[in-house]
Amino acid sequence: MVFEKLTFRSVTVRPVLVPLRRPVVSKVGLFDQWPIILIDLATEEGIVGRSYLEPYLKHSARYIVPAIHDLADARKGHAIRPSEDFQNGRRGLNLIGYEGVSMIAVSGLDMAAWDALAKAAGMPLAVLLGGSTGPVPAYNSNGLWLTDVHALGDDAQALVAEGGFKGLKLRLGRDRLADDLAAIEGVRAAVGADIKLMVDFNQGLSLGDALHRCHALDEQGLYWFEEPIAYNNLAGYVRLTRELKTPVQLGENFYGPRALHHALSIGAGDYVMPDLMRIGGVTGWMRASAIAGTAGVEMSTHLYPEYSAHLMRVTETAHWLEWQDWADPILAAPFEISDGLLTVPNRPGAGVEWNEDAVKRYRYD
Template sequence: MAKITHVEIKMIDLVPKVKRIDAIQSFVSQETPIVILHDSDGAQGIGYTYTIGTGGPSVVALLEKTLAPALIGRDPERFEQIWRDLLYLTHATAVGAVTSLALAAIDTALWDLNCRKKGLPLWKAAGGAKDKMRLYTTEGGWLHYSKTELVENALAAKEAGFKGSKVKIGSDLVAMDRARLSAVRDAVGDEYELMTDGNQSFNLSEAIRCARMLEELNIGWFEEPMKADDVAAHVELARHSGVPIAVGESMYSLSQFKDYMQSGAASIIQVDVARIGGITPWLKTAHMAEAFNVAVCPHFLMELHLPLVCAVSNATWLEHIPQLDGVTKSGMQMVDGFGIPSREPGLGIDWDLDAINAMELVSHSVKNAA
């Protein structure tokens, strides 16, 4: 039986190549902790997590001081047991963002290691429901873009083969959002999907009013309309909305998703593998959603989410936001507007370790004392 012998922890900062502004924040930094696991067979697995903006050093500290030492000597094939044990080890800080993000770095590394040793790509190891997934782009729809820029960006995305675009909303007036969305809808036509994202900027009455406008424009979904912890408000909004309500990027546990689905507060969940705590709870959330007849359209992390949306049957879209181009040797494959998961064993991410080492801001190593 192989055992984990060595854990490397690094952190890099992936600065976005384009300006990203939504209704509540400007996305200027992406601190990205990386975990490399080594076992006694000489195999390794690489996992990662992220924060939009600051917070990465807190994740790294939890990994270095608490979680990584608890991995030494463990059987890496028992990833379900390891995930549960680490959750209980950090019960004083769970459920919460920092703990979930740290767990995700380890869990994704465990899946990568096990898939590599078994010679399987993640999308097959986790179910293999599909061999491709349609893509929509977010990069051309940020809130600071003018109507003209939004139209130009959406038309360019359509020409490039994307099946849809997301437009950020949350302007000072609903009429301003209507004007921006109407211009894009008129340009791309009804056969091209448009999604919207409020980034939790609306209150209930504003969201109800906005949902009526979105329905008139045949919008595919209304994402994060209100504060993520207000389930009751989302229940009320769902009752008044003819547009699907999408939530999940700001939720950190299986139970939080259960509350939304059980109460009928959302019909699309955007579970984020980093924020839910890894691949292990991501798959549980996706399968639970299938039981509620709820679609899965994950948030961000396209390189990691591509094999996962191809693993389950109820995933319908993958968000395209390039993230890892500077630290991988080859990017995500896109053909005719569909993402194609890698056939190589592991997560399907072709890491450039030399580039990572050149960019690292933090580096720690935890080894077997023996």
Template sequence: MTTATAAITDVRTELLVVPVEPRLRAYGSDVVNLVRVLVQDADGACGTGFTYTLGAGAGVVCRMIDDLIGPAIVGGRTDEWDERRSKIAASTRRLGRSVFTPALSAVDIAVRDLRGLQTNQPLYALLGGRARAMPIYGSGRGSNGLELDELVEQTLGYLNDGYPAVKVRAGARSPEADLERLRAVRAAVGDDVPLMVDCNEQLTLPDALWFGRRLTDLGFRWLEEPLIAEDIEGHAVLAAQLDVPIAVGEHLVGRYEFAHHLRTTPIGIYQPDAALTGGIGEAMRIAALAEAANRSINFHSLPELHVHLAAVCPNACYVEDFGILNAVLGEVLRPHEGSVVPPDRSGHGIVWDDDAVRRFTQPY
């Protein structure tokens, strides 16, 4: 049995190259590079964390953990993590955020998972919340690479699987062609089903204005990532001129970038990803900033992790089910009456498929 004061004795890193099923692929990404971190204490308990890339560079993230972050926390305790995290972040400030922040995210998730195991508490309880049910929407199967009949079929498939809302992708075609595809999806599902659209940073400002104005008539709940994340001024123009809400955040890093967005744009929906933006603690700080500004939070992807955070955040609107890691999970969230509830297991409760993890692990 582990104790809450058991020291961290080992930090190990694994790199998995996980295939993405064809219906989830977009813009040429057919694999996800998963960096998995295992943090063990003196009593043998082991917490797991992760980050990921859809392109090159995951090996560098692994080495950041092996060479810098891991050695800096061995010998410490999980209840000292926040203080150590701040010191590690300060010591690496000159390195920038592109490699360090994903690495820190993975370690943060693992340490908090271990803390839950040590104290026999689910993650949502560690965060001060309860296991409330959260609405979930299906995301990913509506790829912009699909033919129109396939897009409609996959959208209807989510509804048949019990998801009350669905997000589809646009941006790979002309705005006119994408609009016709969305009209066909709306006609197929009816007027009462909540629909969202994700453009994955593919539009120009003029096209986004044209496209967004026409989404209002189709009743779309939000227009996600129409522009590159760094174009704050463009997002401010869209949020001010369009009736459809704008959603951004999966490519913003850390609370300071989110805070700048919140101060300078009227965007209504923010989508932090705990595995990319600095970890669970940083994602919760971002959610609190958004709440103070009366904005909504919709955590990006990774439902098995983010269901805990959403359950705690009063301004969280949905859990997104984008099954990018399903190939290495032994258990995935499924909707019940349109909602999901975080598991009562200690820590984050993510169940890994050990055979799949071994199969997809590669040297780095």
């Protein structure tokens, strides 16, 4: 059945706290459970669009969920038009600022709206956006945290085996440079030199420390240096990008496409990797990808692999999909990886449905 339009009816928002197979140990904190906010956008025509948010902090649902409801209340009875809704949602929250909770709430509803439209059209999201289903290169980001250096080799082998991965994310930024070097050596010894190592400092270094550490690691053949310093120190990123041989990656903290444009316009990075929760959902991603494409800058993803895979199929400078299985416990049909590729499934929408038994098990308020 084809609908001329979809009409916004209501939204259901449910926070869950899911277990992680490998605890996150990084400069941003220690997590053995992961908070996810599930969004179900119901329409008068019976289609339900689904999305989720990963807000890092369990208690952040207390202020994100009300913001989503406020936006939803203003849309009841109106046609779902993601581009216009993106603009109106941002405008409606501009008095409290365009970043932070404002953009997160707008992004969550935007992703659910696009999922609903694709379902109504009977198409995968990638197809609705003008692309096709198919494979997307992915690297495994499920482990290699700031844990015991001596255990990283076994961890790396297991991560490669999970899906025939050709690339892994390794976290660096230990107190001693020697320990970071030992971590790189241990992983390489376990999986070989052909596996690409994307290293992430999780904003854990000052600019001075980053200059020292990254220069010292610049001959290690690493695939990129991700967020060595605080995300908003763009002047520092300009300097690092200019001085280092290893490409500099940033962008998961870009709030909206204009932030990406500003960073690229001043040379603050070689690669970008927007996060759907912050860049503005599907609408924000499409606008940001046009900017990156015009600049010829390769664009990777951050979190949300199911939705991000669709978007990579329509991104001119598509680079790498970051793979985490953190949402798998509450998905009815988790996506699969084979030979280092995630193949976008040929089913309507983003292909995400909830395992309601698991949702009940992990629900919290």
